[in-house]
Amino acid sequence: MTTQRTEKCPLCGCAVHVVTDSATGYQQGRTYTILECEGCLSSFSSPLEVSDEIYGQIYANVRNVPGYNRYFRYAQEILTRRRPLDYLMGQEESYWAVAHHLRKRREAGEKLNILELGCGMGYFTHALAQDGFTVTGVDISSHAVSWAREHYGPYYACTTLDELQARGDRYDAIIMNQLIEHLPDVHGFMADAVSLLSPGGEILITTPNKSAYPDTEWETDLPPVHLWWFGEEALKSLAQHHRCTISFIDFAPFYAAYLRPKFPPVPLVDRQPVFDAHWKLVISQPIPVVSPVRNVLERTGIMDFLRAVRSKFVTGNRWHGSRGPICAAVLRRTR
Numbered sequence: 001m002t003t004q005r006t007e008k009c010p011l012c013g014c015a016v017h018v019v020t021d022s023a024t025g026y027q028q029g030r031t032y033t034i035l036e037c038e039g040c041l042s043s044f045s046s047p048l049e050v051s052d053e054i055y056g057q058i059y060a061n062v063r064n065v066p067g068y069n070r071y072f073r074y075a076q077e078i079l080t081r082r083r084p085l086d087y088l089m090g091q092e093e094s095y096w097a098v099a100h101h102l103r104k105r106r107e108a109g110e111k112l113n114i115l116e117l118g119c120g121m122g123y124f125t126h127a128l129a130q131d132g133f134t135v136t137g138v139d140i141s142s143h144a145v146s147w148a149r150e151h152y153g154p155y156y157a158c159t160t161l162d163e164l165q166a167r168g169d170r171y172d173a174i175i176m177n178q179l180i181e182h183l184p185d186v187h188g189f190m191a192d193a194v195s196l197l198s199p200g201g202e203i204l205i206t207t208p209n210k211s212a213y214p215d216t217e218w219e220t221d222l223p224p225v226h227l228w229w230f231g232e233e234a235l236k237s238l239a240q241h242h243r244c245t246i247s248f249i250d251f252a253p254f255y256a257a258y259l260r261p262k263f264p265p266v267p268l269v270d271r272q273p274v275f276d277a278h279w280k281l282v283i284s285q286p287i288p289v290v291s292p293v294r295n296v297l298e299r300t301g302i303m304d305f306l307r308a309v310r311s312k313f314v315t316g317n318r319w320h321g322s323r324g325p326i327c328a329a330v331l332r333r334t335r
């Protein structure tokens, strides 16, 4: 049963209905209402608000927080890799999509000034810099930015979009990797980002893809860490609102090269909070140690070869084609 709500979708202004009013929260003891828009088909949490504290707790426990622990591994791992960007491209769709797109623009002769927003520990910014790109990583967490500076180099800033704007900085590509689903005020943030684009500049957005899971309540991080769950329609609406054209990156080459098994969605009633009421981890999940044999196979490139061979033979239960669990959009300013 769906209940109509009097409020409107903050993204497109259309009517919304309630998906559930008792969604488990990221922290125990808090529940959220999930609303779904009948126009742009996005889902979002009510209330649409988050405190900085939750991210402080996530990063203080980053080695053991499910979903975030892999970021810590990437941050360490790229320091030992000869080609860190290739390494990250093999790990996740988001990195593959953005790097693939930027390399194509570079091959076409463009010289790009790149900004990564929400760079966190800074490993993707660093991998792009190592690949020869001119790039700045920005995050609101001073802790994350000092970690990045200390481990990778000086190309990071702990600053706001307002400050960048005031400095007159303009960028040919602005990366928002898995960022917009965290934002209470998506339009405000996007307006600021668009104003930082140089003529012909692009915003590269990756985000969990709702349309990969039809008829599912919420198959993404629990609110208020993820406040939104977008699909292609929602991103098209976002682009239109900010007078941008939009195109989507096709993941077919990525799925052909790397196995991505498809798991069935976990019903919201079976989801557990990540933290208890006192910020102790309910689910502590350390990253498994990589065996020495696998390590050698990975570093010599033999693993990539084995993956490519294996993917030729495995066809069932995997993502394929252009629509997967992640959506990657290129928004280009038209005025």
Ligand SMILES: [Zn+2]
Pocket (backbone or CB within 6 Å): 009, 010, 011, 012, 013, 014, 037, 038, 039, 040, 041, 042
């Ligand atoms: Zn909407």
